[in-house]
Amino acid sequence: MTDRHHLTRRGLLTAGAGTAAGAALLLTGCDAPRAIRATNIGKKLAEWPDYVPAKAPKPDFPGNDAKGIQSAYLTYPTDLVTAVPEKPGNGETVTVALVTNEPVPPPLGRNTMWRAVNEALGVNLKLNFIPSASLSQKLAVMMASGDVPDIITCSDGVPTFEDFIATDLQDLTDHLSGSAIRDYPNLANLPTYSWQGVGLINGGIYGVPIQRPLPTPEMICNLDAFDKVGGLSDWTPDQFTQRMKALTGKKHWASGPVGKTDVDRHAGWRGAPNSWVLDSSGGFHPTEATAVYKDALAYIQKLVKDGVFYPDQVATPEAKTLMYGQTLYSMADTLPAYATNVAAVGSRFRFDFGRPYTIPGVTPKKWDGPGWVNYTVLKKGTPSRIKLMLRILNFLASPFGSKEYELIRFGVEGKHFTRDSHGQIQLSKLSQVENFNTLPLQYVCSPPLVAYFPGQPDAARRVWNYQTETSKYLVKNPSVGLRTAAKDRYGTVTGQILNDAATNIVNGRASVKSWDDALKEWRKQGGDKIAASLREEYAAVHGH
């Protein structure tokens, strides 16, 4: 018998649903300010910041930012320059949310490096470290709660975050657009492609980029191993296959785990446009829908069948360990990661990069990255407060070869490092705990990366040669710097569709023909909407 107080399952669910609906209604009735929708359509566009190279010691091999070539230094410069003559602050407290991938450093009271940076900046930096894996959640609670620090390092990937930027954060256009940036010479030293990569929000400049070189990701290789089978250049697809097969066997593999990145790279080498095909009328079409892309899928499928890829799916750090141990001879990685790879293997073997192969009648393409890894946005404030923040960022962007860079990167001379008789940096024991990784101000603002690898001048020479040889192949992704609501809403799902389908095909679990079905699904799940939105946004930004 059911007594009248007895709680039935249906009753409980009804009560729950009713309460939830009531709460939703109450919440929608709240007098919250309406968020501004970020779009550049119909907006007056800010002029990009002027690019003015900063004063720095002369590199051994000069770079060319427009062509995506880094400056290379064979040794650490001894003629350091002063990049910021005056302290940016005057004792103010500045809160910073900065992303990190490293163990947190000792607290300020016991951290010589942090105190020295504060002293040089003339401010008290209060750092809120955010593990990169938790960045999107922290940004989400910032959006919901309005708890915003003075400086925030952020990244794309949080839906509607650009709306939050447009609504609640500082428009920096008046401070950074055109010649205004010359008040901050080290920010003016950031290449234009990085600013364009971060893009405009509502026609304005809101984000300061953390620059990264254009070419990325790359096929990073064990040069010594590849030299034994014919090298890393002057090859056709068949020769590429032969050399990869020659390196494979006896528990050794020519490449790390296979992924869609490999297909993308080979599609580019075969002439496929970078991510999107931009037609003459301004329409966007996925490069994955080209015949060349399908060829690349079939080619990689064959390579997988030949066994040249490492058979287990391991994460990048594990793959690197295998590569350092020479179980693998190549893998996909970013160009800047070359620095840590070179440092990790020392003189055991040489790293270099795979050059595009040649196909008669085809001009290979190398797909540009976005030109940034993160960007920094500021809390709204008075003009004087914003100028203080920008002076801090300007300090942190001091170029390689400046005294300020040395402090941020290596710490205090005599405590974190000493110099040998040739003026080269020798790190101390303290630097194992206090260093630019544990105090990652590089992710708040940083200068353009240069190719300098302590004690390994040949490594710098090789990466510079690679960039110089291949810069002619670089092509841009037309969607870089464009943010749309459709991309926010459908980007993750549609990306996953293609990623899963590509993985299935290259691993032989599906035929290349099934790629067409994946593309249909991509369109159905929002791909077409993304393409249409990009077309409009592109026209608004680029004017056609």
Added chain:
Amino acid sequence: MATLDGFREARAAWQEEPKAITKIGKAVALVVFSLLILIPFLEVLATSVASGDQITKNGGWVLWPEHPTFGAYSQILNGGVVTRSILVSIGITVVGTAISLFGTITLAYALGRPHFKLRRPLTLAVLFTFLFPTGMLPGYLVVKQLGLLNSYWSLILPVAINVFNLVVVRGFFQNIPEELYEQARIDGASEWQQMVRIVLPLSRAVIAVVGLFYAVSYWNSFFSAILYLNDSTKWPVQAVLQLYVTQGADLSGSTASTFSDSGSAQALQSTQMAVVVLATLPVLLAYPFVQRHFTKGVLTGAVKS
């Protein structure tokens, strides 16, 4: 049991003396099974004390370190960050477990008493939070409104009572014969005295188990700290150690998100494994002391007769 002449007494198959081959088979199976469990632990331990060169040479894992070194442990404990965070974790675990046990026991006792008039609505309210858990953002806003941001209480109060544990404890209490309560009441015991003097002494098993659940949960928790504590010196050990494990991984959300970035020096495998050892050791040490209560505690509490 009656038996036929010339035949052995009929016994069930599992009561027969096993043959030698069966014994050997069982022993081999047990050894193999034990090794399957032990080898990963040994590998973690061995890798944590192996040299970087050996780890690289072996492709990431070592089962027998040639030149053992405690460098990885020294690196982690150097600087005082991890040491402090261990103290923070111990504090949160001890205080949190005590608060959780107090809250769970008292609430479970009240909800288990048939004459308590608010029993049904309160049970409904409690179960509602189980069926419709708070999301991250509402949780953050509540913690903020309560003024708990940047406070250790933000790691304890929002998760002080776990409904699953509450239901287990309530079920256990309800299995205690009503006659015992009546006897205590006749002797003049108040509700509080009935709980403390009758119920709790009979419930050691379930309290030990639930206490361990709470303790492990507090010890392992790291995301709340990252969310609610802006000051990293207040982070518990798991929040600090997880950065050693993810060191050198990608910057989430970046457009090159599957690859490492230049600034991230990849952690040595030995460091990562030392982190695993440090993070799991306290829990491993605690388990044997409450293990004997496990089956009894959970099963008794789960079924209401």
